[in-house]
Amino acid sequence: MKPLNHTVTEFKESIFSTMTKLAIDHEAINLSQGFPDFDGPQWIIDLAKNAMDQGNKLGYVGKNQYAPSSGILPLREAISKNYKRFYNLDFDPASEIVVTNGATEAIFCACMALINPGDEVIVFEPFYDSYLASLQMAGARVVPVTLKAPNFSFDSEELIAAINPKTKMVILNNPHNPTGKIFSSEEIKSIAELARKFDFYILSDEVYEFLTYETSHTPTACFEDLANRTITISSTGKTFGLTGWKIGWACGPKEIIKAIHNVHQFTTFCVAHPLQVAMAEALNNMDQYLIEFKADYLKKRNTLVKGLKECGFNILNPQGTYFAMALLPEGENDVDYCKRLIVEKKVATIPTSAFYLKSNEGSKMIRFCFAKKDETLKNAIKNLTL
Ligand SMILES: Cc1ncc(COP(=O)(O)O)c(C=O)c1O
Known part of the structure; x- marks a missing residue:
């Protein structure tokens, strides 16, 4: 058979799908993929x-x-x-x-x-x-x-x-x-x-x-x-x-x-x-919604950042988005570290080397997503504290 398109056949499964699958297999709390574990407003639905x-x-x-x-x-x-x-x-x-x-x-x-x-x-x-x-x-x-x-x-x-x-x-x-x-x-x-x-x-x-x-x-x-x-x-x-x-x-x-x-x-x-x-x-009609939305996410960010700092993570305080990056201890590698967090702590995160093409900076960091219910964030922090 003649070869398929050589550009697209080189694409790999996205790291988000890989980590989500691992999280499901190990029943880990999923702070990897960037979507909320709650629904958007009912009035819009x-x-x-x-x-x-x-x-x-x-x-x-x-x-x-x-x-x-x-x-x-x-x-x-x-x-x-x-x-x-x-x-x-x-x-x-x-x-x-x-x-x-x-x-x-x-x-x-x-x-x-x-x-x-x-x-x-x-x-x-x-x-x-x-x-x-x-x-x-x-x-x-x-x-x-x-x-x-x-x-x-x-x-x-x-x-x-x-x-x-x-x-x-x-x-x-x-x-x-x-x-x-x-x-x-x-x-x-x-x-x-x-x-x-x-x-x-x-x-x-x-x-x-x-x-x-x-x-x-x-x-x-x-x-x-x-x-x-x-x-x-x-x-x-x-x-x-x-x-x-x-x-x-x-x-x-x-x-x-x-x-x-x-x-x-x-x-x-x-x-x-x-x-x-x-x-x-x-x-x-988003003015009132935006006030509550921003206050909610500010609270989520602060809960996660404070909680992770208390667990000993070196968190780089995010100014925006619903993600926070943590710098790993010297000698650690992001992929191995994320796998260990899933298996041993039941918390899924994203290894950040997947976001880099040139530098190896990513192997020193992992990404947490805090677009999650307060309860999810608290349970994740509890697992990471153990
Ligand atoms: C930086 C960035 N751009 C674009 C998107 C995709 O947005 P959409 O879901 O609207 O396609 C994402 C989703 O995670 C993102 O993080």
């Missing part, structure tokens, strides 16, 4: 049920049928309104927003839309694993720049050395998974200066935009001159604790969004219609 029940009644276009490929207009309008309200950013719902199946599809479509084989793309490592796969499928050469513990800043000389005339794009994830870092204004301004000088795009993955603790989020597109070369990607999975709904989007200049939509149109075409109806309404 009810909105989706209601949209499904409406179906084709009363002759309007069925909510159980295909949605417009770019996303239903009320959802694009709600997204646009929130960017204006929260960040004073202008995205035209008609031409500068496309709704995708989660941020993951937006990332894939953006890579396919912008990259020609041989283009180079800089990613800050540790990085969310879909960047590498999407970039490889698009034929890019991936150039990692390492964020260094404990504060996960990058070395500007390393970044400058990574840039050359083939550099097409930099991927920035802010707030950052897995480190919980929030990039400082100075860091983003220094990337902006290079973007102008060397003419590259910025794909800004901001799915944790509402999970910030001591500071508030500033989208990359807000920085001077960056709106015209930035693709802003976000989604509702983390914000509403509904990761299984996979409603995300890409926003940016209309020529870029048109190209991203061209890819989306021929990969999934559209996003689940009734879920879009519910999300449009949720995004229009």
Whole structure:
């Protein structure tokens, strides 16, 4: 038989699936994969049920049928309104927003839309694993720049050395998974200066935009001159604790969004219609929810960080996201350590070497997820104390 596609056959099972399977086998508390062990708000779920029940009644276009490929207009309008309200950013719902199946599809479509084989793309490592796969499928050469513990800043000389005339794009994830870092204004301004000088795009993955603790989020597109070369990607999975709904989007200049939509149109075409109806309404009514959401997660972060510190972990305090990294004692290796935690302490975490391509920094750290019920976090800490 003739060989299959050589890029995709090289992809390995994601570390999240591997650790989740191990956690199930050993009945361990799962602080590995990044999703909540509780449901999102019932009022949003009810909105989706209601949209499904409406179906084709009363002759309007069925909510159980295909949605417009770019996303239903009320959802694009709600997204646009929130960017204006929260960040004073202008995205035209008609031409500068496309709704995708989660941020993951937006990332894939953006890579396919912008990259020609041989283009180079800089990613800050540790990085969310879909960047590498999407970039490889698009034929890019991936150039990692390492964020260094404990504060996960990058070395500007390393970044400058990574840039050359083939550099097409930099991927920035802010707030950052897995480190919980929030990039400082100075860091983003220094990337902006290079973007102008060397003419590259910025794909800004901001799915944790509402999970910030001591500071508030500033989208990359807000920085001077960056709106015209930035693709802003976000989604509702983390914000509403509904990761299984996979409603995300890409926003940016209309020529870029048109190209991203061209890819989306021929990969999934559209996003689940009734879920879009519910999300449009949720995004229009999120003020009170956000206050409670942020307070809840702040409490979860503090519970986990305090508890782990008391257990003797060297925790690097996260400023955002729902992850916390721990530096392992000298001589330990992340994969072995995580396996031992599952078997001996019945707590599953993520070995962070999986998030690195170049540096071996990851072998010295593990990642905890605190998007979990208070009870789950307390039980995990109890197990780790024993
Ligand atoms: C940095 C980052 N980007 C994107 C995603 C995926 O988002 P979605 O579930 O909306 O596809 C995740 C999920 O863990 C993530 O951590």
